[in-house]
Structures are given as structure tokens and as C-alpha cells.
Amino acid sequence: QSALTQPASVSGSPGQSITISCTGTSSDVGGYNYVSWYQQHPGKAPKLMIYEVSNRPSGVPDRFSGSKSGNTASLTISGLQAEDEADYYCSSYTSSSTVVFGGGTKLTVL
Amino acid sequence: EVQLVQSGAEVKKPGESLKISCKGSGYSFTSYWIGWVRQMPGKGLEWMGIIYPGDSDTRYSPSFQGQVTISADKSISTAYLQWSSLKASDTAMYYCARVIAAGYYFDYWGQGTLVTVSS
Numbered sequence: 001q002s003a004l005t006q007p008a009s010v011s012g013s014p015g016q017s018i019t020i021s022c023t024g025t026s027s028d029v030g031g032y033n034y035v036s037w038y039q040q041h042p043g044k045a046p047k048l049m050i051y052e053v054s055n056r057p058s059g060v061p062d063r064f065s066g067s068k069s070g071n072t073a074s075l076t077i078s079g080l081q082a083e084d085e086a087d088y089y090c091s092s093y094t095s096s097s098t099v100v101f102g103g104g105t106k107l108t109v110l
Numbered sequence: 111e112v113q114l115v116q117s118g119a120e121v122k123k124p125g126e127s128l129k130i131s132c133k134g135s136g137y138s139f140t141s142y143w144i145g146w147v148r149q150m151p152g153k154g155l156e157w158m159g160i161i162y163p164g165d166s167d168t169r170y171s172p173s174f175q176g177q178v179t180i181s182a183d184k185s186i187s188t189a190y191l192q193w194s195s196l197k198a199s200d201t202a203m204y205y206c207a208r209v210i211a212a213g214y215y216f217d218y219w220g221q222g223t224l225v226t227v228s229s
Contacts, residue, residue: 003154034213038155045205045219046147046155052213089155091215098171099145099214104154 004090004102011108017078020105022090023071028100030071034093037066037075041086085109112136114206114220121226122196129192130223132206139187140164143209145216146180146191150202160209161189196227
């Protein structure tokens with residue numbers, strides 16, 4: 001199974017909004033509402049930010065939101081803050097009863 | 111408080127065997143799947159496989175099937191990731207994480223175990 005496709009990098013200024021896309025196929029992203037998003041700061045373990053396309057775990061700011069259309073999921077961060085600078089990974093359940101991650105997107109806060 | 115505590119960093123030679131561990135606490139260990147994720151140096155996350163400690167049901171990514179063995183000892187709330195013959199390409203950080211079964215997403219993560227394989 002191939003990794004989901006994410007842009008290698010995105011950037012934005014504090015206070016702005018950015019969106020990270022995650023494109024798969026009908027066998028993963030498009031076939032299930034089981035897309036999740038993780039934030040990873042350098043040298044740290046990943047942290048769950050969004051699950052089941054658009055749900056936020058307790059403690060995750062509501063500046064983070066998720067959505068999906070067809071085979072593409074998106075993570076939007078509004079009101080960018082310096083601490084949002086990190087790598088972001090999407091993942092999806094697949095028709096093989098496994099999970100596939102995206103290649104990751106480096107977010108730079110200018 | 112849910113915690114997953116992994117074993118310490120390892121330095122091994124090619125061809126050697128290795129078993130790293132992940133001890134869960136603060137929840138019912140036998141009621142949640144545990145998964146393993148690889149992150150090679152400077153690279154992204156890769157889903158390796160998961161195990162249900164309650165009955166040891168295991169699922170592997172096709173990329174890792176036959177390359178590693180995932181196991182668990184529910185009596186001590188510990189999951190394992192094992193290699194029989196390491197290669198230099200196994201050098202990576204390995205994370206364990208608790209799985210939420212509905213969507214196979216990871217809600218709690220261990221701190222990671224760095225495995226270095228070098229002659």
C-alpha cells in the first residue's frame with residue numbers, strides 16, 4: 001500500500017490560517033471516515049490532533065479542524081501560533097484492515 | 111493516567127536479534143490494541159502492525175510482515191517488537207501506541223526506543 005500524499009511543506013504567519021491536504025484512494029481515505037492527524041515536534045513522540053476526520057481529542061485547541069471530501073482529507077489550523085510549528089501526519093484505515101500514514105508536512109510559522 | 115513506557119535505546123550489530131518492550135499502565139491493557147510505528151532518521155511515520163493483548167490477535171502491514179514479530183504478555187501489561195536478524199536498515203526510532211479500535215488511530219504514545227544497527 002502506498003503512503004498517503006501530503007505536501008512536503010506549508011507556511012503561514014502568526015494569526016493566519018493554513019490547510020494541509022492528505023490524498024489517498026477509495027480504499028483508504030475515500031472509503032472510511034477513519035482519518036486521523038498527528039502533530040510531531042522535533043525529538044518528540046507524535047500527538048493525536050484529529051480523529052475520525054473531524055473530531056478533536058480533549059485538550060486540543062479548537063483552532064485545529066479536520067474535514068474530508070472524496071479521497072482527500074484536510075487539516076486546517078486557524079489563528080496560527082508559534083508553537084504550531086511542527087511536522088503533521090495524516091493516517092487512514094484501509095480496506096486491508098491496516099493503517100497507512102501520509103508522508104508528513106513540515107509547517108513553518110513565519 | 112494512561113502511560114506507555116518503552117525500553118531504552120539499543121545499539122546492535124547486523125545479524126543480531128533484539129526484542130524491545132512497551133509497558134502499559136493506567137488502563138485495562140487487555141482491552142485495547144497496541145501498535146508499533148517506525149520512524150527512520152529524518153523520515154516519516156510508518157505503521158508496522160498491532161496486537162490485541164487480550165487474545166494476541168495480530169495484524170501486520172504488508173511491508174513488515176515476516177520482518178518483525180509483535181507479541182504481548184498480558185500478565186505484565188507489556189507488548190514487544192522483535193527482530194531475529196537485524197539489518198542496518200532497521201536503524202530507526204520505534205514507537206508503541208495505544209489503538210482505538212474503531213478507526214485504528216493512536217491516542218496515547220510511548221516515548222520511543224531508538225534502535226541503532228551498525229557494524
